[in-house]
Amino acid sequence: KNQVEQSPQSLIILEGKNCTLQCNYTVSPFSNLRWYKQDTGRGPVSLTIMTFSENTKSNGRYTATLDADTKQSSLHITASQLSDSASYICVVTRTNYGGSQGNLIFGKGTKLSVKP
């Protein structure tokens, strides 16, 4: 079954601290993996995207890693800020054999709260 599991479900950290969010997937065949940030009541915004051959991608204070062998990804946030408080969603694209874009499998997200 194609699934994306994220952990932890929620996380509270102090401003300035680092944190790492986890994503495990069983999606096959794999096309790419994205991390999105979703502020409360807003649409998700893409942070990073990685294909099978990429094992790390950075976007400012956000660094995503991908281990395609173990089917695991992580999102590391450095020097957290209050504005980082949001849900972080891991999304895996499953390749459609027809060549067109396949289904996206979404994780339920990790709710991060950054406290002053």
Add this chain to the structure above:
Amino acid sequence: EAGVTQSPTHLIKTRGQQVTLRCSPISGHTSVYWYQQALGLGLQFLLWYDEGEERNRGNFPPRFSGRQFPNYSSELNVNALELEDSALYLCASSKGLARLYNEQFFGPGTRLTVL
């Protein structure tokens, strides 16, 4: 450049009613996607339109339908509303089928409450 826009932002309906949600994609994008995000759940894929055609459909009953217009905007229609249809409905757009990655850009969503 304007992002994906959705209307209305909030909507309250009663069971059995019908609702139409609207989405305008980013200029130059031909694909529009609809997702349902119920409280506490992940995004569930509903529908994908490209160049006016329905390309893919998620595991939802037929009372969820939609269409894409020649200007690439889209409507999502939900008939015979049920309480469990209460959710945030997100629209996303991307460049067309031939583009690598096909990154999706999301709108702010429409919050539907069914009483």
